[in-house]
Amino acid sequence: MFRKHRKAFSYLQHLLVWQACYEQQLGVAKIVHDASQLPHSKYGYLPIQITPEAVDHSRRERWKQVVTQFGIKGARKNGFEGLYIWLYRHDNFWLMQFNQKSAQPNIPKADRVDWVKRDKKYVKRLLALIDKVETQFESGRYTETWLFNHASIPLSQIKHLEKLPLCKLFFNKYCETIEEYQCRRIAVACIRCIAKHQILRTWRIERMAGLNEKRTRPLVSQLLGFAVKYEPSR
Known part of the structure; x- marks a missing residue:
């Protein structure tokens, strides 16, 4: 329970820990009172100090090589997780500093979609569809979903209507209310x-x-x- 600090545990497991920590009869009110009297000071991060003799330069160099090749996250996923764990436990201060300097900035990908071209292509399909079904009085209700499906347009495009102004105008005109x-x-x-x-x-x-x-x-x-x-x- 104490090692898996990010996992939720039931109240029965917490009561079991309390019972183990208190030899006398368990009193929830007393435990809560004692906990409320604890100081609220926060413990800062204490870097692990190691002597120069304890530094494993070969592991440091190996980690530098794999980070250069795969990146920090990629290195851990490509068989070097053991090396990362060793450095984390025995050379934590150097590892954190090196990883922070080696972290690649998160550069957003350029918008490669030509939305103007896509908008024209989709609205042509929609106009062809409405010309076909406008005399079919027994068809389903003309909603955005119905029109997208029958015009062979991916439904995922509905959330991009702000980038498809012609399609948006089409829906404003042809979509049916209840x-x-x-x-x-x-x-x-x-x-x-x-x-x-x-x-x-x-x-x-x-x-x-x-x-x-x-x-x-x-x-x-x-x-x-x-x-x-x-x-x-x-």
Whole structure:
């Protein structure tokens, strides 16, 4: 428990340690009180002082070579973790100083994506898709996800819409709200009823549209009322 300081332990394990440290009867209140009386001073880092005779120059030179070749993290992953551990335990002060000087700055990668070109390519696909489906009234709701999927555009691009202004304008124009989608479903249901020479009834239209009075938005209910009063010419 004391070595794995970054791991969480249950309260039962803590109680077990308390019981081992206190020979008398365990009193949680007393332990908390004693802990609260401890000083709040912080212990600074004390570098390990070693004598010149204890310095292993061959290990230092070896570590310099592998860091130059692989980097600090790469050296530990390429079979030199044992060397790192030895230096950490026996030559810690030199190791920390050398690693700090050898650390490579984190330089962000240049933006290699031509977003203007990508934006034009994607919006062409979207326009071709909307030309194809705008007369297919029974298709799904036109959301960003639906349009991306059917235009064969990776969904990961949704989070980059700020870099795709043309696509963003397209979505602002063609994406459907829930009310717009429900109105389209009502219209499709009415067309089906008329084609089958059925009387337009509220319950029939809602059932064919997959809606009910609890899910239907106010504007859609108003449209449904107009549809029921409509009498197609014979």
